[in-house]
Amino acid sequence: MLIKSLAAEWLKMRKSYIWSILAALPAVSILIGTANYYANKSVLTNGWYSLWTQVSLFYGEFFLPVLIAICCAYLCRLEHFNKNWYQVMTAPVSRSAIFISKLAIAGIMMLIVQAFFLLLYFCAGKVLGLASPFPIETVGWMSRGLYASIAISAVQLALSIRIRSFAVPIGISICAAFIGLGMYVMKLGMFYPYSLLTIGIGALSQESLTIAENGLFLAMNSLFIVIVSAIAIRYLSKRDVVA
Amino acid sequence: MKAILLEFYKLRRKRVFLMIVLFLLVEISWAFLSVSMAMSRNPDKAGWEGIVVTIASMNGLFLPILSAVVVSRISDMEHTGNTWKLLMAASLPRSRIYAAKYACACLLMLLAMILLSIAIATFGLANGFAQPLPLSLLLRFVSGTMLANMAVIALQQWISSAVKNQAFGLGLGMVGGFIGMTADLFPEAVRRIFVWSYYTGLSCVTYKYENGTMEFVTRSVEPALPLAVVLMGGAVYLIGSIHMSRKEE
Numbered sequence: 001m002l003i004k005s006l007a008a009e010w011l012k013m014r015k016s017y018i019w020s021i022l023a024a025l026p027a028v029s030i031l032i033g034t035a036n037y038y039a040n041k042s043v044l045t046n047g048w049y050s051l052w053t054q055v056s057l058f059y060g061e062f063f064l065p066v067l068i069a070i071c072c073a074y075l076c077r078l079e080h081f082n083k084n085w086y087q088v089m090t091a092p093v094s095r096s097a098i099f100i101s102k103l104a105i106a107g108i109m110m111l112i113v114q115a116f117f118l119l120l121y122f123c124a125g126k127v128l129g130l131a132s133p134f135p136i137e138t139v140g141w142m143s144r145g146l147y148a149s150i151a152i153s154a155v156q157l158a159l160s161i162r163i164r165s166f167a168v169p170i171g172i173s174i175c176a177a178f179i180g181l182g183m184y185v186m187k188l189g190m191f192y193p194y195s196l197l198t199i200g201i202g203a204l205s206q207e208s209l210t211i212a213e214n215g216l217f218l219a220m221n222s223l224f225i226v227i228v229s230a231i232a233i234r235y236l237s238k239r240d241v242v243a
Numbered sequence: 244m245k246a247i248l249l250e251f252y253k254l255r256r257k258r259v260f261l262m263i264v265l266f267l268l269v270e271i272s273w274a275f276l277s278v279s280m281a282m283s284r285n286p287d288k289a290g291w292e293g294i295v296v297t298i299a300s301m302n303g304l305f306l307p308i309l310s311a312v313v314v315s316r317i318s319d320m321e322h323t324g325n326t327w328k329l330l331m332a333a334s335l336p337r338s339r340i341y342a343a344k345y346a347c348a349c350l351l352m353l354l355a356m357i358l359l360s361i362a363i364a365t366f367g368l369a370n371g372f373a374q375p376l377p378l379s380l381l382l383r384f385v386s387g388t389m390l391a392n393m394a395v396i397a398l399q400q401w402i403s404s405a406v407k408n409q410a411f412g413l414g415l416g417m418v419g420g421f422i423g424m425t426a427d428l429f430p431e432a433v434r435r436i437f438v439w440s441y442y443t444g445l446s447c448v449t450y451k452y453e454n455g456t457m458e459f460v461t462r463s464v465e466p467a468l469p470l471a472v473v474l475m476g477g478a479v480y481l482i483g484s485i486h487m488s489r490k491e492e
Contacts, residue, residue, distance in 0.1 A: 017410075017411070018408075018410055021411065028421060032421065032422075032425050032428075035428075035429075036428055039428065063421065066413075066417050070413060070414060073410070077408075077409075080323065081323065165257070166409040166410070166413070167413060168312070170312065171262050171265070171309070172265075174266075174269075174308055174420075175266060175269045178273055179269065181273075182272075182273070
């Protein structure tokens with residue numbers, strides 16, 4: 001049942017133009033971050049790490065949360081059109097399969113975005129002629145960023161299922177990202193999904209997380225994914241949909 | 244006028260105003276926190292210029308996205324309800340309908356600007372700034388920001404009306420916000436190509452670095468800059484209006 005739901009979700013996304021947006025936003029982040037690094041090369045002397053500070057700052061702080069929100073709103077957009085929620089809810093698939101399949105597709109899209117961003121970062125470093133070896137920490141930043149993206153995806157999907165408007169959940173995401181920045185500054189980042197992305201991706205601090213911090217990071221993200229998914233599935237099961 | 248009122252009537256239960264207030268709350272909270280921290284470090288630099296310039300630079304990020312959200316709400320209700328055909332069959336020229344939607348978005352953003360100015364004034368008065376409330380400075384701030392907003396709204400409205408998939412409009416708003424925030428890092432010639440750079444470009448207060456310290460300087464904006472925004476905004480509005488008037492729904 002879940003496989004069929006996944007196939008149906010993938011079918012909706014496969015030939016959509018959303019991919020051009022998914023490619024454009026990381027590209028803009030890399031382009032501006034690289035230009036800024038090049039302009040301030042005399043101050044930014046730590047090679048790949050300095051380049052990472054420039055490209056990941058705005059990407060991890062603002063672009064990625066909004067990109068996730070756009071993906072999630074898009075995943076629910078078709079259902080909000082032409083009374084399609086009625087069709088989805090009367091299909092012989094469980095409510096949890098509907099939500100989990102959407103979340104899985106959002107996760108796959110984020111994986112592709114992260115891989116593309118990493119590739120662009122590598123190319124930017126090579127174009128700038130960075131001689132030092134490629135930092136292995138980027139794999140950790142990217143994978144932690146991906147896991148935090150899935151937690152945010154769960155929140156955004158829940159919002160996009162509940163709110164019919166395409167724009168409102170995206171607006172909420174930018175506000176939430178800013179609140180996340182405040183939570184990070186107040187050292188409460190581990191308890192808020194949008195700050196977990198900042199921590200995971202190393203947007204503001206490139207220091208490695210300790211084993212305990214990594215454990216807490218994984219636990220908090222898992223907790224957010226489970227709780228928010230349970231709330232969203234319960235909402236789909238208990239409330240009458242308004243298509 | 245009736246067409247504009249009808250646009251507001253359609254929006255009455257869309258909670259657009261709530262969205263605007265939420266956005267502004269986040270923006271002003273962040274700006275006031277930042278200015279309060281700066282004031283506690285340098286109490287002698289506490290003044291209206293600091294808060295105006297901070298808000299102006301944050302507007303570069305927030306207002307393109309807020310404009311995209313507001314315009315998307317106004318256009319998407321027609322896409323979602325399949326009402327473009329109905330609207331275009333009304334006994335009104337299509338250009339008037341397009342103009343009414345544009346005016347509605349501009350008025351909503353003007354309201355946001357007024358709220359922002361009230362917040363700035365309240366912050367300054369609450370913190371006991373030495374200078375009296377600079378009404379002319381606030382007026383210049385609102386008019387400069389609103390001019391940039393009008394050009395951005397023209398672009399967003401074209402995209403949001405022409406492309407049913409609102410992801411494009413909001414993606415553009417996001418890119419605009421990013422450019423608006425980082426515009427001051429670009430060379431002058433490059434910066435002026437992007438309409439989002441004018442949020443800081445038309446600001447009546449700017450930063451100036453002298454002997455390693457940052458000063459806030461009040462300036463008079465060169466007449467070429469507002470003219471450039473009006474030309475860009477006007478051109479995009481006309482293209483959008485003509486395109487939507489001739490488009491088969």
